[in-house]
Amino acid sequence: MEAAIVTVGDELLAGDTQNTNATWLASALTDRGVGVERVTTLPDREADIARVVNEYRAAYDAVIVTGGVGPTHDDVTMAGVAAALGRGLVDNDAALEWLETESEYAADDLDEGTTALPAGARPVHNTVGVAPGCVVEGIYVFPGVPDEMQAMFESVAAEFTGDRDAIAVVETSEPESELLGRLRAVREEFDVTVGSYPGETVRVKFAGEERAVDSAASWFRERVDTV
Numbered sequence: 575m576e577a578a579i580v581t582v583g584d585e586l587l588a589g590d591t592q593n594t595n596a597t598w599l600a601s602a603l604t605d606r607g608v609g610v611e612r613v614t615t616l617p618d619r620e621a622d623i624a625r626v627v628n629e630y631r632a633a634y635d636a637v638i639v640t641g642g643v644g645p646t647h648d649d650v651t652m653a654g655v656a657a658a659l660g661r662g663l664v665d666n667d668a669a670l671e672w673l674e675t676e677s678e679y680a681a682d683d684l685d686e687g688t689t690a691l692p693a694g695a696r697p698v699h700n701t702v703g704v705a706p707g708c709v710v711e712g713i714y715v716f717p718g719v720p721d722e723m724q725a726m727f728e729s730v731a732a733e734f735t736g737d738r739d740a741i742a743v744v745e746t747s748e749p750e751s752e753l754l755g756r757l758r759a760v761r762e763e764f765d766v767t768v769g770s771y772p773g774e775t776v777r778v779k780f781a782g783e784e785r786a787v788d789s790a791a792s793w794f795r796e797r798v799d800t801v
Contacts, residue, residue: 575736577603578612578630582623582641582651583718586615595640595723602727607736608636618642623654631658631713636734638727641718644705645687652708655715656692663690669697669706679704698726709733739767740784742791743777746798750776756797764790775801 579599585591593615600610611634616622623639630637642651656663669689673680679702691697691708698707698714703722708715714730716723746753750772757778761768766782768790778794780787 575607575635575734576609576611577636577638577734578614578634579610580623580626580630580637580639581613581615581718582618582639584618584648586641587617594720595718598720598724599638599640599727602731603734605738606731606734607738608734609736618648618650620650620654620657623651624657627655627713628658631711636712636714638714638716640716640723643707643715643717645685651715652691655710655713659692659711661693664693665689666691666695666697666706666708669699672697672699673704673706677704698730701725701729739781740787742780742787744780744791744795744798745801746776746778747801748776748799753778753798756794760790760794763793766790
């Protein structure tokens with residue numbers, strides 16, 4: 575299974591808010607064996623959302639869109655997703671009923687547009703907030719508030735499955751520039767993917783079939799100064 579992540583918000587592009595949702599979702603999907611092929615951040619602009627979602631839904635098994643969900647003036651994500659599908663926005667009776675009867679967060683008078691979802695969408699109920707998410711044609715739309723997004727994802731997480739790679743990490747004190755030959759050699763020797771992540775030390779990550787990963791990590795560990 576392959577997925578794309580789309581995060582929406584002018585505040586993300588301006589650097590006013592850290593994009594923790596993208597990192598969290600990428601990790602959660604990878605843990606479930608789903609390949610994350612794209613992570614894209616867009617402004618609160620309906621046309622941009624529609625264009626990118628339409629492109630990604632044709633290319634990947636699932637598209638997760640987070641941010642810009644709600645009844646305020648700059649919450650245009652639902653409209654963008656509806657436009658990508660050639661659908662309208664309609665008040666979703668199931669979402670409204672759940673908010674009125676089950677939610678402890680919903681006010682007595684919900685703002686107009688709170689439960690407007692793309693026509694035919696399945697609502698994803700918001701157990702830690704008000705604005706509902708939805709699923710429609712492989713597109714998953716969640717609010718941008720991190721705890722709301724995470725709770726919604728967990729409620730549908732079983733819909734994201736794949737073959738999980740085995741993972742091994744070797745940490746070394748050697749500079750990355752001095753590892754290039756050995757990194758090239760381990761990729762040529764073993765059928766694994768290799769990532770190199772420099773910091774105070776260099777973390778080299780191996781992923782793939784378990785036996786190949788174990789062999790590659792052992793081979794590399796024997797040839798570097800490990801921490």
